[in-house]
Amino acid sequence: MTDVSLFSNEQIAALLAALPDPAFILTRSGKYAALFGGTDARYYHDGSALVGKSIPDVLNGEKAAWFIAQIAIALAKTGLHVIEYQLNRKDVKGLDADGPEDTIWFEGRVQALEYRVQGEDAVLWVASNITASKKLEALLRMQSETDALTGLANRRKLMQALTDNYELFARYQTPASVLIFDIDKFKNINDTYGHLSGDKAIQATADVCRRELRTTDFPARLGGDEFVILMPHTGWEQAKPIAERLRQKVPAALRTLGTLGDGATISGGLSELLPGDSSFEDVLKRADDALYRAKRDGRNRIVHLEA
Numbered sequence: 001m002t003d004v005s006l007f008s009n010e011q012i013a014a015l016l017a018a019l020p021d022p023a024f025i026l027t028r029s030g031k032y033a034a035l036f037g038g039t040d041a042r043y044y045h046d047g048s049a050l051v052g053k054s055i056p057d058v059l060n061g062e063k064a065a066w067f068i069a070q071i072a073i074a075l076a077k078t079g080l081h082v083i084e085y086q087l088n089r090k091d092v093k094g095l096d097a098d099g100p101e102d103t104i105w106f107e108g109r110v111q112a113l114e115y116r117v118q119g120e121d122a123v124l125w126v127a128s129n130i131t132a133s134k135k136l137e138a139l140l141r142m143q144s145e146t147d148a149l150t151g152l153a154n155r156r157k158l159m160q161a162l163t164d165n166y167e168l169f170a171r172y173q174t175p176a177s178v179l180i181f182d183i184d185k186f187k188n189i190n191d192t193y194g195h196l197s198g199d200k201a202i203q204a205t206a207d208v209c210r211r212e213l214r215t216t217d218f219p220a221r222l223g224g225d226e227f228v229i230l231m232p233h234t235g236w237e238q239a240k241p242i243a244e245r246l247r248q249k250v251p252a253a254l255r256t257l258g259t260l261g262d263g264a265t266i267s268g269g270l271s272e273l274l275p276g277d278s279s280f281e282d283v284l285k286r287a288d289d290a291l292y293r294a295k296r297d298g299r300n301r302i303v304h305l306e307a
């Protein structure tokens with residue numbers, strides 16, 4: 001520990017004032033007793049006007065209650081209480097809630113003080129603006145779950161959605177169907193018209209999925225020209241007409257791309273979660289077997305497998 005006697009009171013006050021992140025002294029009842037630092041103007045407005053006010057004077061109902069609850073938690077702990085929270089216009093009193101949405105993320109590091117302030121237990125609350133890293137985190141998450149060519153969900157995101165739906169089925173028997181389809185003889189499109197044209201066909205297929213499916217349906221690109229449509233809350237009887245619609249609409253969209261779409265068709269395998277399934281892999285495997293049969297039986301068809 002630094003020997004504070006090396007510094008005069010004025011020097012210590014200057015040091016505290018120079019802290020880049022704002023450090024609030026908040027009492028148990030939510031009073032802003034003091035504010036030190038917060039000099040990094042890239043991230044913080046001047047918070048000095050808060051001193052003397054109470055959290056409910058500054059923040060709206062639910063957010064104010066949450067802040068006061070965090071103070072109580074920090075006071076009950078011996079160590080540091082670390083929290084992440086966001087503040088936007090509707091949280092802060094006196095701002096127009098309809099104004100531009102401008103969410104700021106903070107990490108709060110909250111430490112109980114060993115002495116009372118203004119007759120109350122109190123904490124030191126250091127707030128750090130972490131908006132940039134939160135935005136980057138969200139972007140990376142989105143990229144790690146998105147197929148770059150089509151913008152649909154990728155295999156990783158699909159597996160997560162399948163797991164969630166399997167769990168709902170196992171617990172509440174909530175039905176879900178899975179369609180796997182691909183473009184028939186897609187290799188010929190690539191070989192005849194080039195890989196870039198093949199990519200355009202894949203993108204056009206994804207556009208049809210986005211356009212034709214309900215918002216609750218979950219289209220994903222598994223890889224190559226292979227797509228999976230997860231249809232939550234949908235038994236195979238309701239899923240079949242949806243699959244048939246894709247069988248009409250995807251070739252129609254491919255035909256708009258020129259001669260590469262001449263005679264284009266798709267084949268699909270459809271199945272639904274069944275009581276004996278031990279994981280989502282079972283329904284995926286049945287849908288894949290059904291796709292194999294559709295190919296074997298002459299393509300341009302949707303085959304449904306029950307077991």
Ligand SMILES: Nc1nc2c(ncn2[C@@H]2O[C@H](COP(=O)(O)OP(=O)(O)OP(=O)(O)O)[C@@H](O)[C@H]2O)c(=O)[nH]1
Binds near residue numbers: 188194196223224
């Ligand atoms: N353009 C393009 N082609 C891809 C991509 N990924 C895989 N492919 C190609 O897609 C083709 C897939 O062909 P297959 O599914 O094996 O067979 P198919 O020709 O569609 O025949 P069937 O499925 O049996 O009707 C292969 O030629 C792959 O090289 C991609 O991202 N873009």
